[in-house]
Amino acid sequence: MQVANFVLGFLVVTVVFTLIFKFLPDAKIGWRDVWFGAMATATLFTIGKYAIGIYLGQAGVATPFGAAGSLVAFVVWLYYSGLILFFGAALTKVTARRAGRWAAPSENAEPAKPGEPGMKI
Numbered sequence: 001m002q003v004a005n006f007v008l009g010f011l012v013v014t015v016v017f018t019l020i021f022k023f024l025p026d027a028k029i030g031w032r033d034v035w036f037g038a039m040a041t042a043t044l045f046t047i048g049k050y051a052i053g054i055y056l057g058q059a060g061v062a063t064p065f066g067a068a069g070s071l072v073a074f075v076v077w078l079y080y081s082g083l084i085l086f087f088g089a090a091l092t093k094v095t096a097r098r099a100g101r102w103a104a105p106s107e108n109a110e111p112a113k114p115g116e117p118g119m120k121i
Helices: 004-022 033-056 067-098
Strands: none
Touching: 004 033, 004 067, 033 067
């Protein structure tokens, strides 16, 4: 049952990352490129989920930080999840470009204007 739980969880996470990488960007990206990035991201995400589960299972109230240790672990998990998401997106972009496939802007995409907040000039 644990193996089935792991495989099913991995597949669900892979599909979620695939959908995020395919439909969230304002660009047309091929399925072939999206699947590779999603599988790599899901692998790292699952490893992190397993590691945080071990930490929370082993850490008790007797730790020096007590309940605050769980809060710190949760914040670290959020940071790790965001980092993995952005790494997977960058990996998807790089593997597509190295294979000679470029992401074309979608029909509704608007070019960024220099000087807008968050833009480098």
